[in-house]
Amino acid sequence: MTTPPAEAPPTPPLHEMILTRGYLKLLLLSVVAGVVIAFASFCLVSLQHELQHQVWEVLPETVGYDQPPWWWPLPSLLLAGLLAMPIITRFPGTGGHVPAHGLGGPMLGPKDLPGVVLAAVATLPLGIVLGPEAPLMALGSGLALLALRRSKRAAEPKAALVLGTAGSTAAISTILGGPVVAAVLVLEAAGMGGAQLFVLLLPCLVASGAGALVFTGFGQWTGLSIGALSLPEVPPDVTPDAADFLWGIPLAVLIGVVVSTMHQLGHLTAAWTQKHTALRTVLCAVAVGVCIAAYALTTGRSPAEAALSGQATLAVVAGQPHTFAVSALILLVLFKGLAWGICLGSLRGGPIFPAVLMGAAAGIAASGLPGLGTTAGLALGVATATAVVTRLPVTSSVLAVLLLGHDAHNQAPLIVLCAVVGFITAEIVERIRHPMPFQIKRHGGRRSATRRSPRRRAFES
Numbered sequence: 001m002t003t004p005p006a007e008a009p010p011t012p013p014l015h016e017m018i019l020t021r022g023y024l025k026l027l028l029l030s031v032v033a034g035v036v037i038a039f040a041s042f043c044l045v046s047l048q049h050e051l052q053h054q055v056w057e058v059l060p061e062t063v064g065y066d067q068p069p070w071w072w073p074l075p076s077l078l079l080a081g082l083l084a085m086p087i088i089t090r091f092p093g094t095g096g097h098v099p100a101h102g103l104g105g106p107m108l109g110p111k112d113l114p115g116v117v118l119a120a121v122a123t124l125p126l127g128i129v130l131g132p133e134a135p136l137m138a139l140g141s142g143l144a145l146l147a148l149r150r151s152k153r154a155a156e157p158k159a160a161l162v163l164g165t166a167g168s169t170a171a172i173s174t175i176l177g178g179p180v181v182a183a184v185l186v187l188e189a190a191g192m193g194g195a196q197l198f199v200l201l202l203p204c205l206v207a208s209g210a211g212a213l214v215f216t217g218f219g220q221w222t223g224l225s226i227g228a229l230s231l232p233e234v235p236p237d238v239t240p241d242a243a244d245f246l247w248g249i250p251l252a253v254l255i256g257v258v259v260s261t262m263h264q265l266g267h268l269t270a271a272w273t274q275k276h277t278a279l280r281t282v283l284c285a286v287a288v289g290v291c292i293a294a295y296a297l298t299t300g301r302s303p304a305e306a307a308l309s310g311q312a313t314l315a316v317v318a319g320q321p322h323t324f325a326v327s328a329l330i331l332l333v334l335f336k337g338l339a340w341g342i343c344l345g346s347l348r349g350g351p352i353f354p355a356v357l358m359g360a361a362a363g364i365a366a367s368g369l370p371g372l373g374t375t376a377g378l379a380l381g382v383a384t385a386t387a388v389v390t391r392l393p394v395t396s397s398v399l400a401v402l403l404l405g406h407d408a409h410n411q412a413p414l415i416v417l418c419a420v421v422g423f424i425t426a427e428i429v430e431r432i433r434h435p436m437p438f439q440i441k442r443h444g445g446r447r448s449a450t451r452r453s454p455r456r457r458a459f460e461s
Helices: 014-018 020-064 073-090 110-125 132-149 157-172 180-189 192-222 243-273 277-299 312-319 325-347 350-366 376-392 395-435 453-460
Strands: 436-443 446-451
Touching: 020 132, 020 157, 020 192, 073 277, 110 243, 132 157, 132 436, 157 192, 157 277, 180 192, 180 453, 243 325, 243 350, 243 376, 243 395, 277 325, 312 350, 325 453, 350 376, 350 446, 376 436
Parallel strands: none
Antiparallel strands: 436 446
């Protein structure tokens, strides 16, 4: 006789969950944590950009070059590998999560923060093709959990989860255009609904709102670069027509396949570096330097365009697309994509920023096709690439809309459509590479075979 499954306890009404004294204290703690995390994020990002400025602009000029020579990435990335090697192999937390696995993973605690911060400051300015978003999220969750330890709620697992998530949201909102994108990202990734959604949402919103205000204020007050993902200038707004949509769908599939393939390279690199990690980390960094140098040699342009996270190059590609030949944009996608894929599995940083640049470059390169506008190409490229790497089509659509600013109203239908197409394409590519194994299930006296997706297998484990 089969025992019926036990019913889950009913969820308390929303007002009983958010109007309790403990939850209101948690909201207040989220605001305080958001301010502190924003200040720490500002210091980290400003220091990173100052070091990046010294390595890629001041130092080449000091030795007599107008721009970094083609060979500049070779010693720079070798040094990055040598610095990353002891952090990944010796420090608690290995300097952060492997970027190929996305922005998720176990929440990093305070003891992991030294390795995360050191990896970001020591290696990102030297040219590795990753962004600051993952180190900032780790910094946010670590500081939030550190604050929780000082309070009387440290023994409550739910409070730690909520405040840690709010800390990550506050940190990443500082560079993703504000609290809206960050909150949507957290909610879409969590997949919650009902009362649980609001229990998690409110601390994330108040922490990220307070943090974004402080972060922006410090940027204006000091005049230092805050490294936010933004497009100061975009091509003239043109309402998409039928040709934009007819080109948009196959281009979204093509961009999705290219970005997914580069992302799969990250998984292969991650598996390869599990053994002999120290040596292979350095070898991967050198390979990244070779890819960046190859871009500079074949195009005659600065290697800095293919190195680093890509915020500065993205602004130039979007605002001044005529300064890039189509061949240069294609080579940028190729070589930066290869370097990005290697970095995803071997070094530490965020996966989103370089993917956004690759999508924008691919979309603008395709805008020369008959009937496809430059603004439409930029919009579909950004939305598709972001959806591929995050697997969050709603977040990708919101991010693309905010990046395009006043031009987003007309482009929104194309953005949403291409984000969904990119997401589906990435899922198909993953399914082809990882066929779902059969699972035997019994139905009465018969047996039937069903397939389980990689995500389902991970959930069940």
